Amino acid sequence: MSDSINTWGGTATKEHEAPLFVVRRPRFPGAIFTVVGAAGVVIGVPGIVLQQVFAPGADSTAFGFLAGLGAAMWLLGQALAAGRIDVYDRHYDVKSGFGRLRRREVDDIHTLRYGSQSNGGPTFISLTAWNDRRKKQFMVFTIYRGYEEFTAWIAERRPEQWAECERLGIPE
Incomplete structure (x- = not known):
């Protein structure tokens, strides 16, 4: 059996799987x-320290802004890199940003739809899934690594939903 009961009564994927x-x-x-x-x-924090050492009382606003903006950008980069979908035989685990992995069952996929997003530049095509209560299960874009394998996996396990998604096609 590939599941274990956690303290909240739900199931979690075993770590060795x-x-x-x-x-x-x-x-x-x-x-x-x-x-x-x-x-x-790296530039902002030492800049603040050096400016205070060599010119005590000087205004360190520029270095402080650089350090703060750098920290925010670093966190954003880490959040972008952390999101993923781990795909197993009959379920998948979805992680968005710094959130925890959330287990989703493939049988819970009720609706699949393509979407297009454009802001006047390139158009990005997404695939979104919802359960029967219209709760979003995942959203992936065609440029994601593993997209082709994932769509083949979904088409094999949810053929009716996949056929309906393909029939509707990509919105204009």
Whole structure:
């Protein structure tokens, strides 16, 4: 049996069970925010300290702003890199940002729909799933690593929902 009962009565995936595959965002956006944010902190914090050592009482607003913005960008980069979907045989675990992994059953997928998002530039195509109570189960984009494997996995396990999603196609 691949499940264990936790203290709240729910089920959790055993840690030694490896996922079939993982669906993640591309590395580039998260890496850019992380690197630029870390650089802002590395320049801003020593800048504040050195400015206070060599010019006591000087205004350190610029270095403070740089350090604060760098910390915020670093956190955003870490949150982007942390989101993922771990896919197993009959279930998947969804993690958004710094949240915890939430187990979802493949049989709970009631509706699948494509979506398109554009802001005048490139158009991004998403796939979103909801359960029978219209609670969103996941949202993935076509550029995510593991997207093709994930859609093949869904098509195999939820053929009626997948056929309906394919029939409706991508909205314009």
